[in-house]
Amino acid sequence: xxxxxxxxxVSYAGLHSLAxxxxxxxxxxxxxxxxxxxxxxxxxxxxxxxxxxxxxACGLQTLGVKKGDKVGIFAESxxxxxxxxLAIQKCGAVDVIRGSNAPIEELHYITAHSDCKGIILRDDxxxxxxxxxxxxxxxxxxxxxxxxxxxxxxxxxxxxYTHKDIINLGKENKFxxxxxxxDDDCSILYTSGTTGNPKGVLLSHENSIYQLEIVHExxxxxxxxxxxxxxxxxxxxERIGQCYYISxxxxxxxxxxxxxxxxxxxxxxxxxxxxxxxxxxxxxxxxQKLKQTSPILHNIxxxxxxxxxxxxxxxxxxxxxxxxxxxxNSLSTIRHRIIRSFYKPLHVxxxxxxxxxxxxxVGLSNIRASISGGGALSMQDELxxxxxxxxxxxxxxxTETAPxxxxxxxxxxxxxxxxxxxxxxxxxxxxxxxTFRELPIFSKGLVIVKGPQIMKGxxxxxxxxxxxxxxxxxFITGDLGWLTKENNLVLVGRLKETIVLSxxxxxEPVPIEEAILLSPYIExxxxxxxxxxxxxxxxxxxxxxxxxxxxxxxxxxxxxDNEKVLKDARLQMLIKNEINTHIVHKxxxxxxxxxxxxxxxxxxxxxxxxxxxxxxxxxxxxxxxKYEDVIGSMYK
Numbered sequence: 001x002x003x004x005x006x007x008x009x010v011s012y013a014g015l016h017s018l019a020x021x022x023x024x025x026x027x028x029x030x031x032x033x034x035x036x037x038x039x040x041x042x043x044x045x046x047x048x049x050x051x052x053x054x055x056x057a058c059g060l061q062t063l064g065v066k067k068g069d070k071v072g073i074f075a076e077s078x079x080x081x082x083x084x085x086l087a088i089q090k091c092g093a094v095d096v097i098r099g100s101n102a103p104i105e106e107l108h109y110i111t112a113h114s115d116c117k118g119i120i121l122r123d124d125x126x127x128x129x130x131x132x133x134x135x136x137x138x139x140x141x142x143x144x145x146x147x148x149x150x151x152x153x154x155x156x157x158x159x160x161y162t163h164k165d166i167i168n169l170g171k172e173n174k175f176x177x178x179x180x181x182x183d184d185d186c187s188i189l190y191t192s193g194t195t196g197n198p199k200g201v202l203l204s205h206e207n208s209i210y211q212l213e214i215v216h217e218x219x220x221x222x223x224x225x226x227x228x229x230x231x232x233x234x235x236x237x238e239r240i241g242q243c244y245y246i247s248x249x250x251x252x253x254x255x256x257x258x259x260x261x262x263x264x265x266x267x268x269x270x271x272x273x274x275x276x277x278x279x280x281x282x283x284x285x286x287x288q289k290l291k292q293t294s295p296i297l298h299n300i301x302x303x304x305x306x307x308x309x310x311x312x313x314x315x316x317x318x319x320x321x322x323x324x325x326x327x328x329n330s331l332s333t334i335r336h337r338i339i340r341s342f343y344k345p346l347h348v349x350x351x352x353x354x355x356x357x358x359x360x361x362v363g364l365s366n367i368r369a370s371i372s373g374g375g376a377l378s379m380q381d382e383l384x385x386x387x388x389x390x391x392x393x394x395x396x397x398x399t400e401t402a403p404x405x406x407x408x409x410x411x412x413x414x415x416x417x418x419x420x421x422x423x424x425x426x427x428x429x430x431x432x433x434x435t436f437r438e439l440p441i442f443s444k445g446l447v448i449v450k451g452p453q454i455m456k457g458x459x460x461x462x463x464x465x466x467x468x469x470x471x472x473x474x475f476i477t478g479d480l481g482w483l484t485k486e487n488n489l490v491l492v493g494r495l496k497e498t499i500v501l502s503x504x505x506x507x508e509p510v511p512i513e514e515a516i517l518l519s520p521y522i523e524x525x526x527x528x529x530x531x532x533x534x535x536x537x538x539x540x541x542x543x544x545x546x547x548x549x550x551x552x553x554x555x556x557x558x559x560x561d562n563e564k565v566l567k568d569a570r571l572q573m574l575i576k577n578e579i580n581t582h583i584v585h586k587x588x589x590x591x592x593x594x595x596x597x598x599x600x601x602x603x604x605x606x607x608x609x610x611x612x613x614x615x616x617x618x619x620x621x622x623x624x625x626k627y628e629d630v631i632g633s634m635y636k
Contacts, residue, residue, distance in 0.1 A: 092180060204456055445482070539579075
């Protein structure tokens with residue numbers, strides 16, 4: 001197996017498009033296994049993947065797809081989508097990406113807004129759902145990737161093909177190469193957003209190629225390694241991840257949420273990337289399984305993890321791998337080094353015995369290194385995986401930055417609580433949100449960035465683009481944070497999420513919410529208090545909390561819609577105690593940041609009820625709007 005050195009500078013000089021770069025890599029690893037998708041019965045080597053891409057590109061070109069055209073792909077992650085995406089780009093066209101589970105109205109909007117020449121749909125079901133739109137508007141073509149022939153094209157103004165039809169067209173015709181430049185348009189990724197219509201993030205080929213040249217030190221994948229793909233195709237983080245794994249000759253295995261547990265174990269996974277919600281579910285699954293099978297083993301494991309967390313935490317502080325300026329002193333360092341020595345023997349014992357068995361049982365035993373991105377990983381999850389020896393690299397970025405801005409490594413470069421340091425060639429600054437004056441280290445401010453990964457702009461929305469760019473070319477992320485002495489970024493929240501109390505004090509809700517969510521009795525929480533006298537909270541209790549207070553889920557589901565608040569006295573006392581207990585985990589908590597009042601509500605925030613975005617981010621404005629009366633009652 002070929003080995004790539006950790007600090008090797010990767011260069012794709014002379015290659016002008018993302019499709020060219022990855023086709024070159026496919027040729028290099030032609031005999032390696034590339035794709036396994038048992039859910040769609042697909043198995044391809046890199047040589048076969050390259051042929052699939054080229055035939056589909058030739059088929060598209062035969063349909064008239066040319067440089068600059070827009071072609072939509074509305075699908076979920078599957079073994080054919082990457083070849084399809086690269087085929088569009090090989091024609092010089094621009095792929096427009098969205099998930100097939102997105103609201104139909106949103107898919108209609110994206111198709112029209114992006115000026116799609118044609119669209120590629122996942123299956124017959126999606127075609128039938130979009131049929132009213134297809135009867136109204138004329139596209140040059142519609143392609144169904146997985147078709148069972150259960151479609152009625154009556155009154156549809158577009159020519160309809162199957163994936164196989166396009167492959168056959170490719171076999172019957174010859175592809176004409178297209179001259180490309182790195183600054184040419186490559187992809188439009190529509191952000192789900194928390195307000196209004198989605199915005200189309202226009203990325204160039206340079207945006208992605210730069211990332212492939214730079215991120216290896218953080219990702220560290222090797223040819224022939226097994227990876228697992230679970231995130232949706234419209235996720236910029238998943239997209240660059242799959243491109244990176246292909247560039248390294250890895251074996252990509254496609255999975256689903258329901259199949260994740262078995263596939264982790266069955267495929268001998270070496271590395272994979274996912275979002276915090278997945279890592280959280282794996283951790284909770286471990287504890288739940290142990291509790292069901294052996295309460296004694298559950299308690300032993302819980303004790304072991306807490307011991308290892310204590311050891312790792314003191315070790316980190318003893319080595320000054322810290323993210324706050326208050327602990328940079330000799331006495332503190334010596335104290336932590338002494339304390340860690342007491343925990344070390346037990347940690348070593350648990351690592352060699354208990355953790356090995358647990359990781360093997362859940363399919364994590366062969367994980368060399370994996371990545372969490374697309375959102376902030378809770379400190380509880382960071383500490384857990386660090387304790388049991390699962391190397392999680394943390395990344396930070398946005399769709400508008402293609403997406404990676406910073407990466408955090410493990411080992412002697414692992415600073416728990418940080419998002420890592422900026423990629424080579426990325427200029428990241430912390431500035432005052434009002435004056436945009438650059439701030440010194442450890443000063444909280446607005447994160448702005450400049451680099452080769454910054455988007456070309458929002459498609460057909462010059463006004464929105466201007467709002468997020470400074471005059472000297474920095475992208476305004478909207479995130480708040482600070483930089484440490486070692487140039488590690490620590491994120492603390494979003495500028496638009498900041499709560500300004502009537503006293504004028506600013507409160508960043510996310511760190512406080514994360515501290516409270518360490519409670520097993522609180523499933524979700526959103527802080528409130530804009531222009532109020534103090535901080536309040538809307539709390540969604542966990543099933544365990546309800547059962548402890550004798551409230552059955554059946555009775556809860558029978559509540560009328562207007563009965564939003566649970567007023568059971570025992571439940572109120574339990575939640576109050578949990579908030580007060582866990583809020584102490586928030587470092588340097590100021591008096592005005594304490595949660596003074598709360599309401600326990602009987603409905604979770606979800607994508608289905610419109611209170612969360614497709615990327616699992618709470619739509620705070622929607623929550624505030626829905627619970628306006630509940631919030632108002634807190635302050636009477």
